[in-house]
Amino acid sequence: MQPTDRPADTGTDSTAVEGVVAPNPGPLTLDGTRTWLVGAGSVVLIDPGPALPEHLARVQAAVGGRVVDAILLTHAHADHADGASAAARAFGAPVMASSGTLARTGLAGRVLRDGDTVPVGGSGDREPIAGTTSLQVIETPGHAADHISFLLLPDRWLFTGDLVLGEGSSAVLHPDGRMSEYLASIRKLEALRPARLLPGHGPPVEEAAARLGEYRRHRLDRERQIELAIETGSRTVSEIREAVYGPLDPGLRAAAEASVSAHLVHLRERGLDAPEPGPGMFETLGPPSEQDGQLEGGTP
Numbered sequence: 293m294q295p296t297d298r299p300a301d302t303g304t305d306s307t308a309v310e311g312v313v314a315p316n317p318g319p320l321t322l323d324g325t326r327t328w329l330v331g332a333g334s335v336v337l338i339d340p341g342p343a344l345p346e347h348l349a350r351v352q353a354a355v356g357g358r359v360v361d362a363i364l365l366t367h368a369h370a371d372h373a374d375g376a377s378a379a380a381r382a383f384g385a386p387v388m389a390s391s392g393t394l395a396r397t398g399l400a401g402r403v404l405r406d407g408d409t410v411p412v413g414g415s416g417d418r419e420p421i422a423g424t425t426s427l428q429v430i431e432t433p434g435h436a437a438d439h440i441s442f443l444l445l446p447d448r449w450l451f452t453g454d455l456v457l458g459e460g461s462s463a464v465l466h467p468d469g470r471m472s473e474y475l476a477s478i479r480k481l482e483a484l485r486p487a488r489l490l491p492g493h494g495p496p497v498e499e500a501a502a503r504l505g506e507y508r509r510h511r512l513d514r515e516r517q518i519e520l521a522i523e524t525g526s527r528t529v530s531e532i533r534e535a536v537y538g539p540l541d542p543g544l545r546a547a548a549e550a551s552v553s554a555h556l557v558h559l560r561e562r563g564l565d566a567p568e569p570g571p572g573m574f575e576t577l578g579p580p581s582e583q584d585g586q587l588e589g590g591t592p
Contacts, residue, residue: 308332309449311490312354314341316371322459322493325371327351328451330444331413334359336427338442338451339372339492340379348378355383362410364427365389366453367439368396372492390431392438404440406431412444427451432481434474435462443484450486456503458494461510466553466572471511472561474554478508518555522566529553529570547573 308331313324327347328338335358341347360383365373367390376387376399387394387401388410394401404410409426427442435454442451454462455477464474482504489497489504497503514536521535533540533548540548553569560566 309444309490310354311496312347312351314344314347314371316342316344316347321371322457324493326490326492327375328490329354330427331358331361333413334361336361336410336412337363337379337383337385338427339364339366339453340375342371343374343378345378348375348382351379352382359383360385361412362402363387364404364410364442365393365397366441366451366455366492367436368393369436369454372453373397373399390438390440393440396438404429406440409445410442430480430484432477434470434477435464436468437470437473439477441481443486448485448487449490450481450484450488450500451490451492452481453492456481456489456491456497456507458489458491458497460494461507463547463551464511464554465547465550466557466569468573469550469554471515471554471558475508475511475558478504478511482508514551515555515558518552519559519564527567529556529567532556532567 310329311326312329313326315324317324325339325341327341330336330338335355337351337360340351340363363376363379363383363385365376365387367373373393376397379385380387387399388404389399389401391403394403406429408429410429412425412427426445428445430441430443432439432441432455439453439455441453441455444451456462463469464471482501486500489500491497517536518532521532524535526532526535529549529552532552533545536552537548549570550573553572556566556569
């Protein structure tokens with residue numbers, strides 16, 4: 293049986309939450325991508341995951357006889373969004389995502405903007421229940437330009453996609469990943485004071501404030517390491533990567549250099565003298581969705 297996450301019930305049927313883990317484990321996806329089911333009488337799906345028939349079957353089993361009101365996407369990376377078309381057909385539900393995600397995936401659907409809300413729950417007739425139970429859209433670029441998160445209200449559970457993981461730290465890979473946006477998004481989430489984090493990879497995080505603070509400090513510490521490497525003579529991306537990360541498996545070097553490049557862009561934005569960033573992940577190993585979760589988690 294594929295593992296699931298069932299966070300403690302909040303006491304309201306409309307906010308029952310269950311995570312179904314896709315069978316795509318690996319060093320870069322941790323134990324697999326999580327598809328979150330939110331609701332009881334009817335449900336909203338967050339991130340249908342990779343296009344794997346066996347994962348869709350497990351999600352269908354978890355949904356049971358309930359109606360799916362909507363399919364939400366945090367971003368366009370393949371391990372989160374490639375299963376959206378099949379899920380939409382299987383459940384007869386609309387896709388909702390940021391305009392960037394819809395453009396990148398080619399999917400038709402409702403555009404979600406910062407501050408929008410998606411009602412949660414219902415009687416199974418596709419009419420969402422009245423009241424305050426909803427998912428609030430939070431624009432959180434940084435890991436990817438199109439990334440959004442979802443805050444479940446009134447419980448303040450935060451679905452973080454790839455912005456914050458259940459283990460390790462998330463990759464920010466130039467050019468799509470921007471460090472200035474990532475740090476701003478982490479601070480934005482800190483200001484929301486979420487009660488619990490429900491990530492796209494790894495287990496739920498109960499100490500939300502502590503984890504967000506760790507993520508912010510980790511990025512600032514990494515940037516200081518890169519500044520020190522530059523001050524001591526490293527002038528190319530590969531030299532900085534070697535100074536900061538030390539020996540790395542060849543399969544992770546391009547991702548490390550894309551991360552270094554994201555920091556170099558940020559240093560330049562701050563007006564500091566920094567080397568030119570490298571070409572980034574798209575020109576080397578492909579979309580950053582295939583590199584998430586291990587570079588920083590494996591080499592903190």
